[in-house]
Amino acid sequence: MKTMRSYSLRALLCSVTVFALLCALAVSMYRNYSDQAELDVLRAEVGSLNVDDPQMVHVRYVATKDKYSWKWRLYVPKNTHVEAGVELDSKYREDGEPKGGISRIVSSAPNGVVISVSVSPTIDDVSTVTLRLGDEILGTYGTNLDPIEWLPLDGNRYIAAEASTQQSVRGVPIRLLTRKIPGSWKGGGHPMAGKDMGLVVWIVPRKER
Known part of the structure; x- marks a missing residue:
């Protein structure tokens, strides 16, 4: 019975950890997406140039x-x-x-x-x-x-x-x-x-x- 309880606690702890990691990853991806969108807007406003070929x-x-x-x-x-x-x-x-x-x-x-x-x-x-x-x-x-x-x-x-x-x-x-x-x-x-x-x-x- 103790082994089953111990296993259940470990499984619950792993599940909570994985869920927390997924939430953190989702928040990070959302922030990166928002930051990139804001950066794209700022680049458009100032006319930021991406120089692919410095000879052109x-x-x-x-x-x-x-x-x-x-x-x-x-x-x-x-x-x-x-x-x-x-x-x-x-x-x-x-x-x-x-x-x-x-x-x-x-x-x-x-x-x-x-x-x-x-x-x-x-x-x-x-x-x-x-x-x-x-x-x-x-x-x-x-x-x-x-x-x-x-x-x-x-x-x-x-x-x-x-x-x-x-x-x-x-x-x-x-x-x-x-x-x-x-x-x-x-x-x-x-x-x-x-x-x-x-x-x-x-x-x-x-x-x-």
Whole structure:
């Protein structure tokens, strides 16, 4: 009888121990999952880059709370620079380099750099598109279209690296942002009157000279 009781106590103790271990494991897994989910959110907010190949340009979209502003974090390897630009004439070709618009050179940035574009409200019948490198203004572009009329909207836009890091080799352009269906410049007497005014933000990696 004593042996049976002793066996039952040992079995109960083992069962309780195993149950406690399983509970601890479940709590640990839940905390790890929650921490990872929070880390993923933070990475998306700051545009954290996973650099798989240090010889390639890497791009990651940075979420903003302003629907008239977009940002990307770039890793630009040594001996490489990117040409960054904005177009409002929707002349971007599916293949090959963008044409027209404004553009500036961004030097190598192995530690990462932020490129952003924002659209101002219409003031005196003009809305301004501004391209920035960090806090530095790379260029501005004006249009008489109301931003809401050509703003990239769901189903009518493309945003690069919105879901994951995007890579590119030298000479291969990346469309950071496009409005697929352009609006038209309003009013007569202007060279752009009646012409399509789609928004395109792009970069092209190049070898530094």
